[in-house]
Amino acid sequence: MYTMKWIQQDLQQYVQAKAYVDTIIVPLIPFHFSDDASLEKDAFQREVLSVFMRELEKEFSGRILLSPDYHYLKSADKAEEVKRVRSWVEDSWAQPFHHIFFMTVDSSWKKFEQDMNGTLIWLPQIVTESMQFSERQSVVHSQVQQVGEFIRSYWEDDK
């Protein structure tokens, strides 16, 4: 199975196919150890996002490169984090990437969207722990399809 992640094997392929891979996705993932009550829930959302990213990346591995996760403290000042995110993507824009997407379940990024120098895709937390495994799968699958459509609409604009 083809993949395009930041691992040696995939990057070998990326370097060869550089002209075709013009889109990068950066998962924005919050974490913390402070609030026992929400620890499990937040960790679960992180898992959901990683499953989601894996599926999405599989569908579009020939054109999308999956960046390593951007982790930050849940309580951190977003204005500060945005600066750091910008410095991440500035390096990517310097490469021949035409599209940079951020993927997150943390809605607090939404306010800073215009400062981020990329397109924010905020996924509401629809998948919950109480869902059956098959339910989760079908929800993630349909979300992948919808987000895929969204990303493709950006590619259409290129033509």
Next chain:
Amino acid sequence: MSEDKRPVSRRQFLNYTLTGVGGFMAAGLMVSPLRMAIDPVLQKEAADGDLTNVQLAEGDITNEPQRIDWEIDQVDGWYESKVSKTAWVYKDDNGDIVALSPICKHLGCVVSWEGSEDYPDQFYCPCHDGRYYKDGMNVPGTPPTAGLDIYEHKIKNGMLFLGKAQPREEA
């Protein structure tokens, strides 16, 4: 009477023993090449065992390619994981079942049947506009340089079983 008592002479006894032991050794030597000679037969049996029931009845397969998703357990050393697989399945004009891999031969995106409104009756890759005819052959002039891989398949008890996707030979 002494001849009745000893029907086997020393010479005969040695002959029998050497033939017996020699034969045994020859048989021992023959076993490995024999195992190798029939190995492909055994392996084919093993490959048959790898086919997975994808929960699609033969009667539900139409002329229109449909997307089938299923999961297999993949064992990589000690690490066992579930891998999801996808195929586009349909019956061709002769009524033969065709199961195509959805992995684009260009850079590995997932193609869809009629994935673009501009190209009905073709498989379409959203990444770089690669296209394939219904039989899975790549449309010349689009990025892919080979046809879609074909799954091994068989029908057992009216259900479709799929195995490994094999590249086309002519490619």
